[in-house]
Structures are given as C-alpha cells and as structure tokens.
Amino acid sequence: MDYNKSKSSTKFSAFTNDTIKSFAISGDTSANAKITWEQAAALQYKTVHWAAAEHLRLGEWSDLLDKVEDLISAVPQNMTSSSGGTPAPAPTPTNTVTATPTNTKFMLNDAEAALTAYSIGGNNYVKLRDVGALLKTRFDVRFEDGKARLYNHAAYTKTSGELAAIGKESKSATLSTTAFVWGDTGVVVTGLTAYTIGGNNYIKLRDIAKLFDFDVDWRDGKAWIEPDVSPYTED
Known part of the structure; x- marks a missing residue:
C-alpha cells in the first residue's frame, strides 16, 4: 500500500x-x-x-x-486459544436465580427481630415491606401509578403479610421489573437490584440501609440493624 x-x-x-x-x-x-x-x-x-x-x-x-x-x-x-480450544463465551446474565432461606439472625434494639431473608449470591435479601414494618417510622412504601414510591422518614403504612415466615424451601427468584421512585420528587431510584419472590420485592439488606441512611453491622455472628446510626458505612 x-x-x-x-x-x-x-x-x-x-x-x-x-x-x-x-x-x-x-x-x-x-x-x-x-x-x-x-x-x-x-x-x-x-x-x-x-x-x-x-x-x-x-x-x-x-x-x-x-x-x-x-x-x-x-x-x-x-x-x-493457543491450545486449539474455543474460549468459553462471556457469561450471559440470567433473570432467574435460586433463593435459599438463610439462618441469619437479625438484631434490632438489642433484641432478635422477626425478619426472614433469602440468600442470593451470598447476600441477604429481605422483603422491602418487612423492613419498613420492622422500623415503623424509617420509611414508607406505596404503590401508585404502577410504581413503588419510597418515602424517607415516614411512618410505614402496613398492608398484609409483613414479617411472615418463609419456610425452609428454596424458591425461584426473578429480577423485579418494579420501578422504584422517590415519592416526594418522582426521581427514579438508581443502583437498586430487586428480586421478585412469591410476588414480593426482595432487596439486599445493605442496599436498603444505604438507601435510607441507617447502618447494618455484622458482629457476634449476627446482623445488627441500627436505624439510629448514620451515615451508612460499608463494613
């Protein structure tokens, strides 16, 4: 050339x-x-x-x-590859995973809380409404216009099924298609991964703590939920 x-x-x-x-x-x-x-x-x-x-x-x-x-x-x-084999393709993200009930004990105000969780990818995922009901006045969740509207520092509005037992069997969890927005502004909540299990949204406990700015500490083999401790810190 x-x-x-x-x-x-x-x-x-x-x-x-x-x-x-x-x-x-x-x-x-x-x-x-x-x-x-x-x-x-x-x-x-x-x-x-x-x-x-x-x-x-x-x-x-x-x-x-x-x-x-x-x-x-x-x-x-x-x-x-130089050895003659074909390289494995990049992993394809899947929308469905297995959620396994955990034996994690959750503590709130020095007492064991009736909070249940599933393990997904080694992390504790809890029902968003369970945490809202447990903390009572930390945040509220309202479904309006097909969206989950989150209200920080608001009294939780109880519906039904909060803090119910989940059994011991693993279940199929799918990535949630629910749109989460801040109720006061309508701004989309970003960086939040939710899974749907039995029709309910389960979110990583630490993500919920980060979202509403309270702390979660792991000590003595238990997860301590500390709503009065802020800001949220990564352990």
Missing part, C-alpha cells in the same frame, strides 16, 4: 486482497478463519497501525486517538 499518495484524497486507499493478505497470520483470509488469541492480538495491532496511517495520510488529525482507541477496544471474533 502506498501511503505517500496525495493528501487531497478524500477516502481510504482501497482495501485490496493484497492488503488482506498482508494482514493474514495463518494464511487463511476467509471471513470464518480461526485464529489464536496471540494471532488475533497481532492482527489487531496491524489493523490499528494501518488505520492510523491512513488517517494521517488523509490529514485527519482530529479525533485520531479516539478512533485508534475504538479499534483497540473492539473484540475480535472467531478466536481460539
């Missing part, structure tokens, strides 16, 4: 078969060619330098570094 052509050219030089062959590592230039990770890295290196040289030849200095970085961050396809 001749990089010394006139800078008046308005487009890249033709991507010819000779160009493709100059990039080839294993000799296979077909679209479905299998190459190793090491070969893919070398191919990406060649591609980046070819593109950068073309931009320079055309006098396209603007955003050149951004364009090169885009090329570098691209994920090559059809790669195999």
Whole structure:
C-alpha cells in the first residue's frame, strides 16, 4: 500500500486482497478463519497501525486517538486459544436465580427481630415491606401509578403479610421489573437490584440501609440493624 499518495484524497486507499493478505497470520483470509488469541492480538495491532496511517495520510488529525482507541477496544471474533480450544463465551446474565432461606439472625434494639431473608449470591435479601414494618417510622412504601414510591422518614403504612415466615424451601427468584421512585420528587431510584419472590420485592439488606441512611453491622455472628446510626458505612 502506498501511503505517500496525495493528501487531497478524500477516502481510504482501497482495501485490496493484497492488503488482506498482508494482514493474514495463518494464511487463511476467509471471513470464518480461526485464529489464536496471540494471532488475533497481532492482527489487531496491524489493523490499528494501518488505520492510523491512513488517517494521517488523509490529514485527519482530529479525533485520531479516539478512533485508534475504538479499534483497540473492539473484540475480535472467531478466536481460539493457543491450545486449539474455543474460549468459553462471556457469561450471559440470567433473570432467574435460586433463593435459599438463610439462618441469619437479625438484631434490632438489642433484641432478635422477626425478619426472614433469602440468600442470593451470598447476600441477604429481605422483603422491602418487612423492613419498613420492622422500623415503623424509617420509611414508607406505596404503590401508585404502577410504581413503588419510597418515602424517607415516614411512618410505614402496613398492608398484609409483613414479617411472615418463609419456610425452609428454596424458591425461584426473578429480577423485579418494579420501578422504584422517590415519592416526594418522582426521581427514579438508581443502583437498586430487586428480586421478585412469591410476588414480593426482595432487596439486599445493605442496599436498603444505604438507601435510607441507617447502618447494618455484622458482629457476634449476627446482623445488627441500627436505624439510629448514620451515615451508612460499608463494613
């Protein structure tokens, strides 16, 4: 390829078969060619330098570094490991997980609280309404206009089924589609992952504490809920 052509050219030089062959590592230039990770890295290196040289030849200095970085961050396809095996695909997030009842004891005001939880991914997930009922005046949850509206420092409005036993069997939990918003402003609550179990929203206890700015401490093998301690701290 001749990089010394006139800078008046308005487009890249033709991507010819000779160009493709100059990039080839294993000799296979077909679209479905299998190459190793090491070969893919070398191919990406060649591609980046070819593109950068073309931009320079055309006098396209603007955003050149951004364009090169885009090329570098691209994920090559059809790669195999140097041992010949095909790399495992990236894990696909699943909307359904298994929730297992925990034996965690929750303490509130120096007494054991009637709070039950499921373990999901090694974390305690509790029913949002259970925590609201337990703390009484820390926050309220109201379903309005198809959304869960959260009110901080408000008396909890009891419905039914709060603080009920959950049994000992594991259950299927699905990512909740409930939209959580702040009741006073309508602003969407971000950074909150909720799972639906038996029609109820379960949220990580620490996320609830962080959301409403109270503390949860782990000591003596128990989870201590401290509504009068703020701000929330990560242990």
